[in-house]
Amino acid sequence: MSFLSVKNLHVSVDGKEILRGIDLELGEGEVHAVMGPNGSGKSTLSYVLSGREGYDVTDGEVLFRGENLLEMEPHERAAAGVYLAFQYPVEIPGVSNLTFLKTAVNAVRARRGQEDLDAINFLKYAREKGEILEMKDELLKRPVNVGFSGGEKKRNEIFQMAMLEPSLAILDETDSGLDIDALRIVSEGVNKLRTPDRSMIVITHYQRLLDHIVPDFVHVLAKGKFVANGGKELALELEKEGYAKFGIEDEAGSEAA
Amino acid sequence: MTPPAETAPVIEEAAKSEYKYGFVTEIDSEFAPKGLNEDIVRFISAKKEEPEWLLEWRLTAYRHWLTMKEPKWAFVDYPEIDFQDAYYYAAPKRDEDKPQSLDEVDPKLLETYEKLGIPLAEQAVLAGVAVDAVFDSVSVATTFKEKLTEAGVVFCPISEAVQTHPELVQKYLGTVVPYTDNFYATLNSAVFSDGTFVYVPKGVRCPMELSTYFRINAANTGQFERTLIVADEGSYVSYLEGCTAPMRDENQLHAAVVELIAMEGAEIKYSTVQNWYPGDEDGKGGIYNFVTKRGICKGANSKISWTQVETGSAVTWKYPSCVLEGENSVGEFYSVAITNNRQQADTGTKMVHVGKNTKSTIISKGISAGKGQNTYRGLVKALAGAEGARNFTQCDSLLIGDECGAHTVPYIEVGNPLSQVEHEATTSKISEDQLFYCQQRGLDPEEAVSLIVNGFCKEVLKELPMEFAVEAQKLLGVTLEGSVG
Numbered sequence: 001m002s003f004l005s006v007k008n009l010h011v012s013v014d015g016k017e018i019l020r021g022i023d024l025e026l027g028e029g030e031v032h033a034v035m036g037p038n039g040s041g042k043s044t045l046s047y048v049l050s051g052r053e054g055y056d057v058t059d060g061e062v063l064f065r066g067e068n069l070l071e072m073e074p075h076e077r078a079a080a081g082v083y084l085a086f087q088y089p090v091e092i093p094g095v096s097n098l099t100f101l102k103t104a105v106n107a108v109r110a111r112r113g114q115e116d117l118d119a120i121n122f123l124k125y126a127r128e129k130g131e132i133l134e135m136k137d138e139l140l141k142r143p144v145n146v147g148f149s150g151g152e153k154k155r156n157e158i159f160q161m162a163m164l165e166p167s168l169a170i171l172d173e174t175d176s177g178l179d180i181d182a183l184r185i186v187s188e189g190v191n192k193l194r195t196p197d198r199s200m201i202v203i204t205h206y207q208r209l210l211d212h213i214v215p216d217f218v219h220v221l222a223k224g225k226f227v228a229n230g231g232k233e234l235a236l237e238l239e240k241e242g243y244a245k246f247g248i249e250d251e252a253g254s255e256a257a
Numbered sequence: 258m259t260p261p262a263e264t265a266p267v268i269e270e271a272a273k274s275e276y277k278y279g280f281v282t283e284i285d286s287e288f289a290p291k292g293l294n295e296d297i298v299r300f301i302s303a304k305k306e307e308p309e310w311l312l313e314w315r316l317t318a319y320r321h322w323l324t325m326k327e328p329k330w331a332f333v334d335y336p337e338i339d340f341q342d343a344y345y346y347a348a349p350k351r352d353e354d355k356p357q358s359l360d361e362v363d364p365k366l367l368e369t370y371e372k373l374g375i376p377l378a379e380q381a382v383l384a385g386v387a388v389d390a391v392f393d394s395v396s397v398a399t400t401f402k403e404k405l406t407e408a409g410v411v412f413c414p415i416s417e418a419v420q421t422h423p424e425l426v427q428k429y430l431g432t433v434v435p436y437t438d439n440f441y442a443t444l445n446s447a448v449f450s451d452g453t454f455v456y457v458p459k460g461v462r463c464p465m466e467l468s469t470y471f472r473i474n475a476a477n478t479g480q481f482e483r484t485l486i487v488a489d490e491g492s493y494v495s496y497l498e499g500c501t502a503p504m505r506d507e508n509q510l511h512a513a514v515v516e517l518i519a520m521e522g523a524e525i526k527y528s529t530v531q532n533w534y535p536g537d538e539d540g541k542g543g544i545y546n547f548v549t550k551r552g553i554c555k556g557a558n559s560k561i562s563w564t565q566v567e568t569g570s571a572v573t574w575k576y577p578s579c580v581l582e583g584e585n586s587v588g589e590f591y592s593v594a595i596t597n598n599r600q601q602a603d604t605g606t607k608m609v610h611v612g613k614n615t616k617s618t619i620i621s622k623g624i625s626a627g628k629g630q631n632t633y634r635g636l637v638k639a640l641a642g643a644e645g646a647r648n649f650t651q652c653d654s655l656l657i658g659d660e661c662g663a664h665t666v667p668y669i670e671v672g673n674p675l676s677q678v679e680h681e682a683t684t685s686k687i688s689e690d691q692l693f694y695c696q697q698r699g700l701d702p703e704e705a706v707s708l709i710v711n712g713f714c715k716e717v718l719k720e721l722p723m724e725f726a727v728e729a730q731k732l733l734g735v736t737l738e739g740s741v742g
Binding site for chain 2: 050051052053073074075077078079083084086089090091092093094095099100101103104105107108111143160164
């Protein structure tokens with residue numbers, strides 16, 4: 001039984017087909033990069049795996065540790081170990097980062113049959129994990145993502161991942177909007193969280209992230225399908241020759257989905 | 258709930274005779290008969306063995322009430338109330354009529370207590386279980402009482418204060434909310450059942466939150482509650498009314514009056530958590546809550562702060578206000594009002610700036626879910642003499658779903674050129690993005706809404722006494738249960 005098995009996945013948004021038959025086998029502890037130009041369906045893939053509403057699966061299946069992932073509610077997927085680092089992290093005014101995470105961590109722990117962490121142990125745990133991402137105390141106390149810089153938001157996503165300890169982490173364009181220093185902190189954080197029992201799907205437009213987070217496999221996504229699959233060298237090839245090599249037009253502009 | 262048949266003639270007879278103390282002992286009835294007239298007012302007063310001046314005051318109020326009409330300007334809709342079809346006096350239930358243990362209490366109610374994390378002992382008191390004499394709270398209450406007496410603080414039922422401190426009650430009762438004030442306040446003046454009296458002497462800082470004591474003792478205050486709090490020069494008191502636990506009551510109409518008086522340099526902090534029965538999903542059977550609350554900052558540098566969390570009742574009509582008479586006095590109003598299902602709330606405040614350099618702050622958070630309607634109605638008024646007056650108002654509304662409504666009706670009247678008034682308002686919806694983000698982190702939809710709402714209300718919740726802030730947070734979640742699919 002493979003860890004994550006995606007078979008012939010077709011997904012539509014508002015009646016428009018975005019993913020047209022994705023096949024993906026992910027083994028435990030493996031890191032797969034999904035690369036593609038804007039509008040290729042990268043974010044759709046991340047949302048459909050994490051269970052966002054509005055993404056209609058018209059065909060295919062997704063098995064996560066042998067279970068039908070598509071039948072689970074988003075919070076059940078989270079408890080089962082699926083984590084999405086958002087491309088655009090969401091602000092929650094008035095709720096401190098720590099309160100948010102304490103609620104989340106304990107909700108997930110409860111669903112996993114573990115006891116609640118009390119305030120003291122939680123704080124200790126948060127500080128420990130915070131160090132990995134160089135999160136200052138002040139960032140932990142501020143309302144979730146409110147007034148955070150782009151880099152701080154992305155760091156916060158990885159910090160939350162460290163706290164929630166998922167078995168499958170999906171990183172949706174974690175490198176977008178990061179300067180060199182922030183990129184280093186974030187990818188070092190991700191690398192520290194890379195363990196033999198944690199798999200990752202790293203979604204990105206650019207190769208530069210993969211210099212820091214070196215994938216085991218690379219998939220090139222175009223118009224809702226994987227057009228090439230290979231090892232890490234595929235990313236380098238793509239960097240050198242551009243998406244055009246795969247017959248893809250890399251249009252600038254906002255991603256459709 | 259019907260009175261014994263023989264009651265009516267006895268009362269008639271008693272009412273015909275001249276009012277005199279003690280006639281109550283001849284009547285062994287738990288209820289005054291249905292309806293409202295001068296005899297009922299006399300009956301209530303006599304039951305409480307009140308002095309002549311108070312009976313006269315009640316009667317004057319009653320006669321005035323007869324000339325008044327129910328106000329219709331609030332944005333609430335409810336069936337006509339028949340004021341003759343209600344009981345205006347019921348003695349507290351005797352122990353043998355109460356449930357004898359928690360086993361006899363509605364399991365649904367207990368389930369809610371459980372969710373709110375209320376200890377078993379308190380659950381019993383809240384549910385009206387006959388309390389054993391050796392029950393903890395009795396001794397706790399006695400200890401509190403001793404401590405307060407030591408500090409010189411008077412804290413007792415207002416009916417008791419009428420007997421023990423008549424001069425204080427007579428001096429202040431009706432001075433902030435006169436018996437002519439409004440339809441419901443006038444009705445309350447005529448028939449108020451009981452309530453609380455607090456007097457904090459000069460320079461005394463009340464040694465405890467008056468909340469804890471209140472919670473375990475004043476479960477049975479009745480439908481026409483009357484509260485009077487006087488803080489003498491340089492004193493401080495914090496008072497918490499109500500309870501996060503849902504309270505049920507056979508009386509559908511509630512019309513309370515609260516009067517606060519702060520002398521020079523005194524501070525009164527008054528917090529409310531109102532969670533009366535809101536009715537079923539169609540709004541049937543819920544409490545109508547028509548409350549008049551007003552405080553006066555009489556002396557210079559005094560301060561009155563209202564904090565309210567309104568989650569219950571089918572209809573809420575309530576405007577805790579401050580009259581800022583003393584120079585440099587400060588008025589504050591922090592409010593969270595939630596309406597779910599068919600609940601309606603029309604609530605806000607009045608800040609009347611009379612003295613120079615007076616300051617007021619209004620932070621109002623309205624949350625509507627289901628088919629709830631939520632209105633903020635507020636008045637900021639600076640009189641001609643209130644030079645240098647300042648007000649800051651922030652009114653935020655949060656909508657959950659697409660069948661509810663939020664309304665903001667601010668009135669601003671400034672009578673001098675040297676005042677500064679600011680008003681900020683926002684309306685927002687809980688976004689799909691926020692819900693999904695929380696869910697992706699492991700929160701179920703209800704936990705997610707509760708968290709987002711608590712964040713929205715944070716500025717108000719932090720004004721509550723610590724222990725209640727925690728309970729209030731849970732309460733917001735419980736109130737909004739079922740508001741997201």
